[in-house]
Amino acid sequence: MKNGTNPEADRDQKICLSFNVEGGNFLSAGEASIRLKHTLQHIGYPASLIRRVAVAAYEAEMNIIIHADSGVLKAEVTPEAVTIWAEDKGPGIEDIGLAMQEGYSTAPNYIREMGFGAGMGLPNIKRCADIFEIETHVGIGTKIRIVIFNKQKTN
Amino acid sequence: MVLTEVIRLLSAEVICGHDKINLQVESACAGDLLSDLLTFSHNKTLLLTGLTNPQVIRTAEIIDLAAIIFVRGKRPNGETLQLAQEKQIPLLVTQLPLYECSGILYSAGLREDTSKETREEAKES
Numbered sequence: 294m295k296n297g298t299n300p301e302a303d304r305d306q307k308i309c310l311s312f313n314v315e316g317g318n319f320l321s322a323g324e325a326s327i328r329l330k331h332t333l334q335h336i337g338y339p340a341s342l343i344r345r346v347a348v349a350a351y352e353a354e355m356n357i358i359i360h361a362d363s364g365v366l367k368a369e370v371t372p373e374a375v376t377i378w379a380e381d382k383g384p385g386i387e388d389i390g391l392a393m394q395e396g397y398s399t400a401p402n403y404i405r406e407m408g409f410g411a412g413m414g415l416p417n418i419k420r421c422a423d424i425f426e427i428e429t430h431v432g433i434g435t436k437i438r439i440v441i442f443n444k445q446k447t448n
Numbered sequence: 449m450v451l452t453e454v455i456r457l458l459s460a461e462v463i464c465g466h467d468k469i470n471l472q473v474e475s476a477c478a479g480d481l482l483s484d485l486l487t488f489s490h491n492k493t494l495l496l497t498g499l500t501n502p503q504v505i506r507t508a509e510i511i512d513l514a515a516i517i518f519v520r521g522k523r524p525n526g527e528t529l530q531l532a533q534e535k536q537i538p539l540l541v542t543q544l545p546l547y548e549c550s551g552i553l554y555s556a557g558l559r560e561d562t563s564k565e566t567r568e569e570a571k572e573s
């Protein structure tokens with residue numbers, strides 16, 4: 294899958310974006326989420342909503358980079374909602390209950406020195422999301438689905 | 449508060465975004481934990497931090513931070529600077545430590561934006 298440059302808009306005003314995210318690649322970390330954010334700005338989504346989408350996507354993108362080997366960040370944007378999928382191949386999460394706790398992190402020190410690994414990522418995503426689903430298999434990978442509704446519809 | 453006032457109060461040096469020193473900042477936040485900052489920052493917010501890696505600039509772009517001040521004389525590397533130039537985010541450097549910077553700006557009337565309530569409202573609306 295190619296990193297999406299041209300969002301494809303179909304008749305139903307649906308925009309689909311897809312970005313490859315490489316584990317350990319901190320140089321371009323955040324680019325996918327920023328592209329998603331720009332897309333929403335471009336189509337005139339409300340600022341408060343864009344912020345929630347951007348934060349949730351960024352945390353999900355960073356989790357792939359920090360914790361997994363490789364993954365994809367996908368988004369589907371309609372006038373009603375933004376849906377984000379973050380799917381990775383990686384170690385998976387052993388104890389989701391623990392991972393969802395604020396402050397719980399297995400990130401190594403060098404990650405913390407970069408300012409990540411505060412253990413706030415998943416809680417942040419949940420806080421920003423209207424729907425948050427996580428599916429994980431140890432040794433295989435993790436899938437997250439985030440839905441954020443646009444209550445003040447753009448058109 | 450206008451950025452020039454921040455620059456004066458903290459004896460800061462502008463290292464990126466010289467043309468943006470007249471912008472208005474309405475709140476400030478401080479810290480070295482990016483995820484924490486993602487939870488309580490708002491528009492037109494100034495970030496005070498000791499982190500100088502490119503991730504700080506990306507975070508700034510995600511939540512539309514107005515400007516970044518590196519404390520204790522820390523200087524970002526070329527990568528960070530280049531990214532900030534691309535994204536047109538003003539960067540300042542002050543020799544003062546974080547605690548002192550926060551105290552000075554707070555006393556001068558620059559406060560952290562209302563946190564939780566605003567967040568929840570944003571979700572409700």
Ligand SMILES: Nc1ncnc2c1ncn2[C@@H]1O[C@H](COP(=O)(O)OP(=O)(O)O)[C@@H](O)[C@H]1O
Binds near residue numbers: 384397415
């Ligand atoms: N995509 C993922 N793959 C494997 N483990 C993950 C993933 N996302 C989160 N985790 C686990 O859940 C913990 C908490 O995640 P998070 O709240 O984002 O905090 P942080 O990323 O700062 O550690 C992580 O430290 C890690 O152990």
Ligand SMILES: [Mg+2]
Binds near residue numbers: 356
């Ligand atoms: Mg995380």
